Each structure stands twice: as C-alpha cells, then as structure tokens.
Amino acid sequence: MSHRTAVVNRIGLALVGLILLVAGAAALARGLGLASGLLGSRTSPVVSKAIAAYTARNSWFWPALAIVALLVTLLALRWLLHQARTGTIRYVNLEPDPGHGATHLSSRAAAAALEDDVADSVHQEGAARSERVHATLDGAPSAPHLALAVVLPDRADPTAARHGIQRAVDRLRRSLETDRLPATVQMHTTRTH
Template identity: 40%
Template sequence: MDRRASRLNRTGLTLLGLVLLVAGGTGLALGLGAFGGGRSSQPVLSDRTRQFASDHGWYWPVVAAVAFVLALLGLLWLLRQGRSHRIRGLSMEPDDDAGTTHLSSRAVSDALENEIEEYPGVGRARARVMGSDKRPKLLLNVAYGERADLAGLRSRIAGDAVPRMCGALERDSLPAIVKLRLVPTKETRTVA
C-alpha cells in the first residue's frame, strides 16, 4: 500500500473513531443521567420519530438497507486492507510443450536481501516482488549506516544485485523502486 492510501486510511479511521467515541460517550452519559434523570429514562427514539416510522411502512426497511450497505462497504474495505500486490510466485519458461517452472517470489527476494545485507554499511534489506506474474516489479528498502558509501551502495544495487535478479528471473529488465534509509549506528545513539 502506498503512503497516500495509508495516510487516507489512518485519517478516515481516526475521524470515524472520534465520531463513534463521541456518540458512544454521549449515549452512555445520557443513560447514566449526566444530562438529568428525566432524560435517562426516555426512549431512544422521540415520539415524533416513532410516529413517522409507524406512519411510513418503508422507514425500517430503508434503515435496514442502509445499515446493510454500510456494513458491506466496511467489510469490503477491511478485506481490501489485507490484500497485497505481492505475488507469490513467478512462472519460468512458460512453454506449452516443455511445461512451466514456478519459482517462489519469497525465495528470490530472500536471496536478494541476503546479498544486499552483505554489502558494507548495510544494516537491513527488505525486498518484495509486486505486480503480476507477467509484469513483476521490485520494491527494495535498504537501511544503511552512516559509514556506508552511498554512491557505492547505489552502484552495487543497480549494477550487481538487480541485474543478477533479472538474470535469475530470465528477464531483460525489472522495474525497481529502491528506497535507501539512513539509520544511526549504535555508537552514534550512545554518544547522543
């Protein structure tokens, strides 16, 4: 999930949570008599609302339909959150006569992570193969220390690691997004 969608999700959930918190707190306070004893013993719906609902037979079915649609939208949103664009495997040599070899994308990304973590100054590398079987993409996050040679690190990733992965996947090229992140070393943390 990209940052914009994550930020939108967090903002929406925060606003929804605040609205529900205020509504629940108000209902609880009303029920406990915080706004007067007379209000706590009154029905939830006013006489006017109950009269309107009894006069119009469509009222409760519409309320139920709206609640159902909102619940369905919430469920779809929840299922979408768990969906990843990560692919599980890649097909190699897709040939009807010779057959197809399937390669786990996790195995490929683990090998790439292990290789990059061996580079001088790299603390941690995380790789994910995204997209589709026919058009895979690489998302690579690399955390490096202050003593790492950034130009050398970028050069080795672009010149060695990614081309080696392309060769393993039998592809001419592989679109890649590489995010490099500077992390303080332990010596710097203790001094500061």
C-alpha cells in the same frame, strides 16, 4: 500497503473513532441525566413521536435501513480483509505467453537471492557490507514490483552502495527475463560506533 493508503486509513479510523466517542459520550450523558436540556431526559423515548409515526406510515423504511446496514457491514468487512493482505505475491510468472505453458518462480526465492546479491554487490563496490537487506515482490505475478530496503553502516559510501544495488536489481531483471521491474529502494544508515 502504500503510504497514501496508510494515511487514508489513519484519517478514516480517526474520524470513525471520534464519531463513536461523541455518540458514546452523548448516550452516557443522557443516561446519567447530565444533559437533559440538550438531549432530553433519561426517561424520554429515544425516538421522537414524529419519527415513530413516519416509520409506521412507510413500510419500506425498516427493510431499507436493513439493506443500508448490510452494505455498511460488507464494506467494513472488505476493508478489514484488505488490511490483512500483505500485498506480496507467492510467485512470479516467467512465461509471458500462457499458450507456451506456465513457468513460475517463488517470489520469496527471488527476493532471498536478491538480498544476498545486494549484500555482495554493495560490498564489492567498496562500500561497507550492508547491515540488513530486505526485499519483497508485490503486484501481479505477471507484472511484479520490487520493494527493497537496505540498511548500511554510517561509514558506507551511498553512491557506491547505490551502484551495487542497481547492478543487483539489473541481474534480477535479467533472471526474470523482463525489461521492466519497477523498484522502490530505501537506503538507511545505522550508527556503528
């Protein structure tokens, strides 16, 4: 999930939560008779006579309300299913032309090989060996995107580490026989003493 999507999700959930909190507090206040002047007494009907008369005159109202409720439910379900997706792909297409057949490589195998290669390449560049390397491939199987996170000890040379990472990513591009493999690389340091 991208950073922008996460921010939009947090803002949306905060707004929905705030609306539900206010509605719940209003219902509780009305039920306890604390806000009888503002919300009506606890014995008064929830729906006013004007609204009840409007719904009685317009037979389309309740079916339209049911359709809107169904659409809101389907959108909420779609959003929930989208949250459950990790975005990673299961395989990478190695054959660009489907007319020549299909050759797939497990994305987890490619990511694991890259993790080992990055750890070795960073060390060969003279930087201290990386503490942790995590790689994932997401996007479409025919156009994957690489996300790479490398944790280095605080004594590591970031320039040397970057060169080692670049060479490892270039080798993965050649292995996948692609000129284009967009990559997001995050390097962090961790205190070793």
